[in-house]
Amino acid sequence: MKEELFLSGRMNPNIDPYLNIWHWQIPLYLFLGGLAAGILFFAALYTIRGKAHLMPATVKWATFLVPAALVLGLISLFLDLKHKPFFWQLYTTIRFESPMSWGAWVLMLVTPLSFIWSASYLRETVPSWKWRYRWLESFESWVIKNRPGLSWAMIVLAVILGIYTGILLSAFNARPLWNASILGPLFLVSGLSTGAAVIMWLSKDPAERKLMSKIDLMLIGIELFLIVHLFMGFLASTAVQIDAAGLFLGGQFTLGFWVFVVLLGIIVPGILEIMEIRGYHIPVAVPAILILYGGLLFRFIMVEAGQITRYLY
Amino acid sequence: MAIDVKKCVGCSDCVVACQVENNVHHGYCRDWVTETINGTYPQLETEIRSERCNHCDNAPCVRCCPTGASHIADGGIVLVTARKCIGCGACIQSCPYDARYSHPDGHVDKCTFCAHRVEAGQQPACVAVCPTSCMYFGDIDNPYSDISQIMKVRKWKVLAPEAGTRPQIFYLL
Numbered sequence: 001m002k003e004e005l006f007l008s009g010r011m012n013p014n015i016d017p018y019l020n021i022w023h024w025q026i027p028l029y030l031f032l033g034g035l036a037a038g039i040l041f042f043a044a045l046y047t048i049r050g051k052a053h054l055m056p057a058t059v060k061w062a063t064f065l066v067p068a069a070l071v072l073g074l075i076s077l078f079l080d081l082k083h084k085p086f087f088w089q090l091y092t093t094i095r096f097e098s099p100m101s102w103g104a105w106v107l108m109l110v111t112p113l114s115f116i117w118s119a120s121y122l123r124e125t126v127p128s129w130k131w132r133y134r135w136l137e138s139f140e141s142w143v144i145k146n147r148p149g150l151s152w153a154m155i156v157l158a159v160i161l162g163i164y165t166g167i168l169l170s171a172f173n174a175r176p177l178w179n180a181s182i183l184g185p186l187f188l189v190s191g192l193s194t195g196a197a198v199i200m201w202l203s204k205d206p207a208e209r210k211l212m213s214k215i216d217l218m219l220i221g222i223e224l225f226l227i228v229h230l231f232m233g234f235l236a237s238t239a240v241q242i243d244a245a246g247l248f249l250g251g252q253f254t255l256g257f258w259v260f261v262v263l264l265g266i267i268v269p270g271i272l273e274i275m276e277i278r279g280y281h282i283p284v285a286v287p288a289i290l291i292l293y294g295g296l297l298f299r300f301i302m303v304e305a306g307q308i309t310r311y312l313y
Numbered sequence: 314m315a316i317d318v319k320k321c322v323g324c325s326d327c328v329v330a331c332q333v334e335n336n337v338h339h340g341y342c343r344d345w346v347t348e349t350i351n352g353t354y355p356q357l358e359t360e361i362r363s364e365r366c367n368h369c370d371n372a373p374c375v376r377c378c379p380t381g382a383s384h385i386a387d388g389g390i391v392l393v394t395a396r397k398c399i400g401c402g403a404c405i406q407s408c409p410y411d412a413r414y415s416h417p418d419g420h421v422d423k424c425t426f427c428a429h430r431v432e433a434g435q436q437p438a439c440v441a442v443c444p445t446s447c448m449y450f451g452d453i454d455n456p457y458s459d460i461s462q463i464m465k466v467r468k469w470k471v472l473a474p475e476a477g478t479r480p481q482i483f484y485l486l
Contacts, residue, residue: 019406097376173407
């Protein structure tokens, strides 16, 4: 028998009895950041490949959602801060060792870029739109001319943004559930998958929709592979990580994770997409909504469960 | 800092001394006393430890901090500059000892080893007040300091060495 107790009765708010310092704001941001990264990635990819005219939903319509998602994400990150008047301290320094510093700076670059990108498609989408100032018009034509160049910047920033949502968590070695290097790629792939789902949902062109559906199916496959590897890694690791995996393998998150995230949020939409490709008629909103819901719930569960896991001594 | 678990009786004087000295907000504590009971009745073994921030050499809280508010000051004490802290919680997530908490004012707070007392040549409040004198505080790089002397002759351990943080609180066994 081994029993541990606090003789002096430690009960620091949000720390005891188990850590709960991050609430809904962080997983919501991780979802929105991943979604934005996914949409921007595909928009940049098809612009670089010169297929922008074939993929209107990818490069145009879906990107209008990105500034909104990023602004909402930034608001939720701001709401999470407990010392709000000092938030600007993030931008007084660059700390290469801190993933959060990376994230703050990438958001600083990618948010204006996403505004510029979607604004450059505004006149094409809303023909009656007129810019108020001449310099905005000349800036717009400069952006339109340099879209392939901007795409390169955007694709790099999108990958950093997407992978950082996972690395943010995996950098915390004190939380065994998060402390897995596979979390970065897993969150990136999950973010790309939610991005592809939104594009698929918005697309009116059957060829584009089918292509995004196929890409999403591939991403779902990779995501499942990474999830299996995440748990294989935990089970082959130290006691604290075996305990962490136990939360999902018989513990309190078992049902929530395997049924509501993996089955309903990943496998079922995957099957629906296969059926769609095989020629069955499936309303595209169904797999898209399931994927978005799975991505959101996945992040909520990972953040919540990760905070419970700890080193015991 | 070295703490002799054979001498500690778990009176929690160190906890109260810290709260008074540092004006710690009601309901919070920067140090605490843990009791571990090992074995099966009647063969039981008890270990009582006064715990606090381990002022790690490889501090994950300092590494994760996006603004540099968490830093290792001269002499090795891990401190938080309240005016630089944005309250993001990254350091709290990164601490394997759960030694940090969010101050009601918003910034992160933790044990400072009573840096204000140490600078004045005094012992931290918890060390000064300990009725069994079970704590030793000093410069571990100085081979003639009390702490270096006692660590030479006693067996010691650190908490969760597997977390890789190189903690600087040594429990004398």
